[in-house]
Amino acid sequence: MRNQFFKSRTISLLIVALVLLAQCTGGNDSTEINLNRYDARATVGLVNPGEDLESRQWVKIPAATNQRSIRMHSLDFSGMPKRSPVQLQDLPMQDFSMELCFDLNDSELDKLTSPALQLAHIGEKWAIYLNGNRVFSNLDAPESRSRRSLVYPLDVRYFTAGQNCLLFQFRGDPVNLETGLYYGGPYRILEYQAIVDDKSEAISLSLISIYFALGFFHMLFFLQKKRDRYNVFFGLFAIFMAIWLFAKSPLIYNILPQYYITLRIELCSVFLLLPSLASFIQSAQGGIHRWLMRLLWGSHGILILALLWPSVNFLQDLITFWRVLAILFLFYFLIAIPFRFWRYVRLFQLRYGGFEAFKKAMLNTVPGNLLLGTIVVAMAGILDIVNASQGRGNQGTIGYVFLIFVGGSALRIANRLFFLNDMVENLNRKLRHNLATLNRTNLRLKTSERRYRHLIDGSRDVILSINSEGVILLASRASRLELGIGPEQLEGKHIESLIHGDPADQYRTLEFFRERFEVFQQEKDNLQMKIPVRSKKDAQPVQFQLTLQKMQGEEDWEILGRLVPLKEDYLLQFLQKEQLTFNLGNELIAVEELSQRLVRNLPRYIDVSDTAMIRIGLREILINAIEHGNLAITFEEKSQELSSGNYSEFIAMRQTDPKYRERTVTVDYNLDDAGVVYRIQDQGSGFDHAILGKKLTVSESEELPLHGRGIMITRNAFDLVEYNEKGNEVRLLKYFR
Numbered sequence: 001m002r003n004q005f006f007k008s009r010t011i012s013l014l015i016v017a018l019v020l021l022a023q024c025t026g027g028n029d030s031t032e033i034n035l036n037r038y039d040a041r042a043t044v045g046l047v048n049p050g051e052d053l054e055s056r057q058w059v060k061i062p063a064a065t066n067q068r069s070i071r072m073h074s075l076d077f078s079g080m081p082k083r084s085p086v087q088l089q090d091l092p093m094q095d096f097s098m099e100l101c102f103d104l105n106d107s108e109l110d111k112l113t114s115p116a117l118q119l120a121h122i123g124e125k126w127a128i129y130l131n132g133n134r135v136f137s138n139l140d141a142p143e144s145r146s147r148r149s150l151v152y153p154l155d156v157r158y159f160t161a162g163q164n165c166l167l168f169q170f171r172g173d174p175v176n177l178e179t180g181l182y183y184g185g186p187y188r189i190l191e192y193q194a195i196v197d198d199k200s201e202a203i204s205l206s207l208i209s210i211y212f213a214l215g216f217f218h219m220l221f222f223l224q225k226k227r228d229r230y231n232v233f234f235g236l237f238a239i240f241m242a243i244w245l246f247a248k249s250p251l252i253y254n255i256l257p258q259y260y261i262t263l264r265i266e267l268c269s270v271f272l273l274l275p276s277l278a279s280f281i282q283s284a285q286g287g288i289h290r291w292l293m294r295l296l297w298g299s300h301g302i303l304i305l306a307l308l309w310p311s312v313n314f315l316q317d318l319i320t321f322w323r324v325l326a327i328l329f330l331f332y333f334l335i336a337i338p339f340r341f342w343r344y345v346r347l348f349q350l351r352y353g354g355f356e357a358f359k360k361a362m363l364n365t366v367p368g369n370l371l372l373g374t375i376v377v378a379m380a381g382i383l384d385i386v387n388a389s390q391g392r393g394n395q396g397t398i399g400y401v402f403l404i405f406v407g408g409s410a411l412r413i414a415n416r417l418f419f420l421n422d423m424v425e426n427l428n429r430k431l432r433h434n435l436a437t438l439n440r441t442n443l444r445l446k447t448s449e450r451r452y453r454h455l456i457d458g459s460r461d462v463i464l465s466i467n468s469e470g471v472i473l474l475a476s477r478a479s480r481l482e483l484g485i486g487p488e489q490l491e492g493k494h495i496e497s498l499i500h501g502d503p504a505d506q507y508r509t510l511e512f513f514r515e516r517f518e519v520f521q522q523e524k525d526n527l528q529m530k531i532p533v534r535s536k537k538d539a540q541p542v543q544f545q546l547t548l549q550k551m552q553g554e555e556d557w558e559i560l561g562r563l564v565p566l567k568e569d570y571l572l573q574f575l576q577k578e579q580l581t582f583n584l585g586n587e588l589i590a591v592e593e594l595s596q597r598l599v600r601n602l603p604r605y606i607d608v609s610d611t612a613m614i615r616i617g618l619r620e621i622l623i624n625a626i627e628h629g630n631l632a633i634t635f636e637e638k639s640q641e642l643s644s645g646n647y648s649e650f651i652a653m654r655q656t657d658p659k660y661r662e663r664t665v666t667v668d669y670n671l672d673d674a675g676v677v678y679r680i681q682d683q684g685s686g687f688d689h690a691i692l693g694k695k696l697t698v699s700e701s702e703e704l705p706l707h708g709r710g711i712m713i714t715r716n717a718f719d720l721v722e723y724n725e726k727g728n729e730v731r732l733l734k735y736f737r
Contacts, residue, residue: 030111030112030113030190030191030194031104031108031109031111031112031115031189031190031191032188032189032190032194033102033104033188033189033190034186034187034188035100035102035166035187035188035189036063036064036065036066036067036068036184036185036186036187036188037063037064037065038063038100038101038102039060039061039062039063039100039101040060040061040063040070040098040099040100041058041059041060041061041098041099042058042059042061042070042072042075042077042096042097042098042099042180043056043057043058043059043077043096043097043098044057044077044079044080044094044095044096044097045095045096045097046095046097046169046171047097047099047167047169049129049132049133049134049167050132053099056097057078058099059075059076059077061075061098066184066185067184067185068184068185068187069180069181069182069183069184070098070180070181071177071178071179071180071181071182072096072170072172072174072179072180073174073175073176073177073179073180080094080174081174081175082175083175083177083313085317086314086317087175087311087313087314087316087317088309088311088313088314089311089313089314090173090176090310090311090312090313091173091174091175091176091313092173093124093125093171093172093173094171094172094173094174095169095170095171096169096170096171096172096179096180097167097168097169097170098167098168098170098180099165099166099167099168100165100166100168101163101164101165101166102163102164102165102166103162103163103164104159104160104161104162104164105161106161109159109160109161112156112159112191113156113191114153114156114191114192114193115153115154115156115159115189115190115191115192116151116152116153116154116189116190116191116192116195117130117135117151117152117154117166117188117189118149118150118151118186118187118188118189118190118195119147119149119150119151119152119181119187120148120149120181120182120183120184120185120186120187121146121147121148121149121150121178121181121182121183122146122147122150122168122170122180122181122182123144123145123146123147123170123172123176123178123179123180123182123259124144124145124146124170124171124172124173124176124178124179124259125138125139125141125144125145125170125171125172126138126139126168126169126170126171127139127168127169128152128166128167128168128169129166129167129169130154130158130159130164130165130166130167131158131159131160131164131165132167133155133158135152135154135158136152137169139169139171143258143259143260144172144259144260144312145257145259146178146182146259147250147253147259148183148248148249148250149249149250150250151192151195151196153192154189168181173312173313175313176312176313176316177313177316178316204245204249204251205251207245208242208245208246208249208251209242211238211239211241211242211245212238212239212242214235214238215234215235215236215237215238215239215241215242216235216239217235218231218232218234218235218238219231219232219235219239221235222235229283230280230283230284233276233277233279233280233283234280234284236272236276237273237276237277237280240269240270240272240273240276241269241273243265243269244266244269244270244273247262247265247266247269248266252265259312260312263312263315264307264315267303267307267315267318267319267322268304268307270322271300271303271304271322272300272304274296274300274326274329274330275296275297275300277377278292278293278296278329278333279293281333281337285340286340287336287337287339287340288336292329292332296329299325303318303321303322306318323385326385327382327385330378330382331378331382333378334375334378334379337375338375341361341362344361345357345358345361347361348360348361459476459478460478460481460482461476461478461482461562461563461564462475462476462478462479462482462483462562462563462564463475463476463478463560463561463562463563464476464490464495464559464560464561464562464563465558465559465560465561466495466548466558466559466560466561467556467558467559468521468556468557468558468559469494470494470495470496470517470521470559471492471493471494471495472490472491472492472493472494472495472561473491473558474487474491475487475490475491479563482563482565483498483533495517495561496510496513496514496517498531498533498544498563499513499531499532499533500532500533500534500541508616508619509531509532509592512589512591512592513529513531515588515589516529516589516592519589520548525549525550526547526548526549526550527546527547527548528545528546528547528548529545529546529592529593530543530544530545530546530566530593530596531543531544531546532544533563542565542566543565543566543596544563544564544565544566545563545564545565545566546561546562546563547561547562547563547564548560548561548562549561549562572601572603572604573604575601575604575671576672576673577671577672577673578601578669578670578671578672579668579669579670579671580668580669581666581667581668581669582594582666582667582669583664583665583666583667584622584626584664584665584666584667585663585664585665586626586630586631586655586660586661586663586664586665588623588626588627588651591619591622591623591626592619594622594667595615595616595618595619595622596615598615598618598667598669598678599611599614599615599618601671602614602671602676605673605676605736606734606736610717613713613716613717614676614717614718614734616713616714616717617713617714617715617716617717617718617732618678618680618714618732620713620714621678621680621714621730621732622665622667622680625665625680625681625682625684625730626665626682627651628684628687629663629665629682629683629684629686629687629728630660630663630664630665630682630683630684631651631654631655631660631663631684632654632660632684632685633650633651633654637650663682663683663684664683665680665681665682665683666679666680666681667679667680668680673736674735674736675719675733675734675735675736676733676734676736677731677732677733677734678731678732678733679729679730679731679732680729680730680732681728681729681730682728682729683728684728685726685728686724686726686727686728687727687728688727714732717734718732718733718734719733719734719735720732720733
């Protein structure tokens with residue numbers, strides 16, 4: 001743990017040190033001449049050293065305290081073409097000259113030992129003279145050579161005490177933004193070593209290398225775990241950032257001196273930054289609208305295709321358009337990310353206080369981890385875009401801010417890897433011991449499995465192994481003895497396929513079983529119920545006791561089932577008289593069990609088929625007492641809800657209604673040698689049973705109403721079906737002949 005902390009702290013210090021080193025400027029007392037603080041003047045055409053300067057028409061350029069860009073197209077030269085809002089073509093090159101004079105006293109001159117001229121930018125072609133001495137010239141170069149961050153060593157002998165003049169000759173497209181001095185600064189004369197210390201190429205190269213390494217690192221992560229798509233977008237974002245920084249630095253000119261190529265590389269990489277960053281945020285936390293992602297990729301894809309246009313002026317217009325587009329998208333991120341984070345804060349507020357909820361959401365959620373970094377990156381991006389549009393480009397702020405963002409994310413992954421590495425080391429130490437234990441456990445498991453199989457196959461009860469969906473996975477050999485069906489015929493079928501009741505009762509029996517099985521799946525650990533099963537050796541369905549018990553499996557819970565045939569009650573032969581009273585709530589799920597209990601002792605007096613008909617009739621009357629009586633569901637309402645398929649939801653709503661939920665159904669049961677009498681009473685308002693009888697009277701060519709068949713079966717099953725005057729009580733009588 002201590003080693004992990006040390007590694008994490010080392011990485012953090014390296015990132016912070018690199019950022020601070022890049023921003024630090026070594027102090028010195030040498031002479032520094034800020035050229036922006038001196039007036040300048042420009043004219044059309046080439047002015048040669050020693051030429052009479054006063055014969056020219058000059059445009060004065062006032063001094064500035066800090067930043068000052070001098071672009072030839074923006075100066076008020078007479079007869080010069082004007083740049084159109086969208087400049088689709090490049091114009092022939094023209095010549096321009098600019099003079100800038102500054103003063104040096106003897107003390108300042110003595111401090112100059114190895115001076116150099118630093119230029120933030122210059123283009124398209126140029127020549128530089130100091131007091132008539134040529135410093136550099138590429139006016140005859142075959143192509144445009146706009147450059148950034150140039151440093152020209154100066155011969156100290158070129159300087160004189162008093163006034164010194166720099167003469168710049170420019171050759172370029174008169175409407176090109178980069179003809180002249182494009183950026184606002186710095187433009188200065190300083191000791192060469194001080195400039196090198198201030199703008200070290202090693203720091204730029206280190207920054208670029210870090211981005212490439214982080215991008216490659218996350219790409220490898222994606223190849224190992226392709227479900228984490230945020231790794232590929234984060235890696236692409238870091239690689240595009242490295243390419244963009246490399247294209248902006250003077251280092252690229254050592255490889256590609258062609259300006260029109262380096263410009264397109266720079267723009268292509270910068271056009272891909274926002275889409276890859278947005279895709280990373282979307283894949284890591286979501287919350288960005290799909291239409292915005294399509295718009296973001298689509299618009300930037302069009303911008304990349306537009307880079308094929310040959311005009312450099314048009315490419316500069318693309319930059320202006322992208323800056324507006326990028327600011328809009330960055331403002332969207334500034335709104336969307338905090339909004340997403342706030343949703344998690346509100347969720348944590350349900351359990352914690354205000355500040356604690358904020359801290360939990362910040363540390364324990366992806367939007368919280370991304371919040372601060374995304375806001376800082378968006379703000380820095382907007383700031384750099386605004387600076388660049390005002391000529392204060394090449395600041396480099398966004399590069400270091402992105403480094404903190406990317407480095408922080410990489411640091412978190414590194415910490416996770418260190419933690420996982422420690423876990424792997426601990427696990428390796430235990431691996432050999434666990435392998436030996438595993439071998440012993442496997443041996444005991446195989447022995448237990450053989451014993452378990454022997455117990456199952458040796459039992460006379462039908463033992464079933466069932467998955468959570470109700471599909472039979474394994475059946476014991478007793479199924480062949482009790483059901484006349486081999487285990488291989490049962491395996492793969494649903495448990496409800498065992499149910500085979502009376503044809504007139506099959507649908508309702510299955511309906512009750514499904515309701516109870518669904519409750520068992522969702523809420524209970526065990527289930528016991530009686531089901532009719534028709535075996536191959538019995539013509540009539542036989543009642544079996546089905547017992548189901550949940551067991552936790554490796555991935556999901558399973559069910560252990562036991563199917564036992566119900567034996568005839570030995571005491572039934574001594575029964576003379578039975579009298580019972582039941583008070584039932586509005587639970588339809590209990591109706592099946594109650595109806596079976598009410599006919600349990602009837603087989604002594606009547607045959608099995610008549611008993612089954614009585615049970616069906618009782619069940620239908622009990623259902624009607626609950627539905628139409630206690631829950632006040634009309635005949636028409638039930639028909640409509642059954643037809644629409646919403647009857648289960650309709651019943652559940654009525655059962656929870658305070659007006660109906662406390663009502664009960666009372667069942668009186670009297671059995672003797674003469675017959676059996678059932679009295680069933682609900683607490684509803686009753687109904688006109690005469691009208692219902694008319695609704696259920698149909699000819700042979702017509703069909704019964706959707707739910708009237710049960711009442712017709714009841715009338716056929718009993719010798720007497722008698723309602724009270726109110727209609728909320730029915731008396732059912734069956735004589736034993």
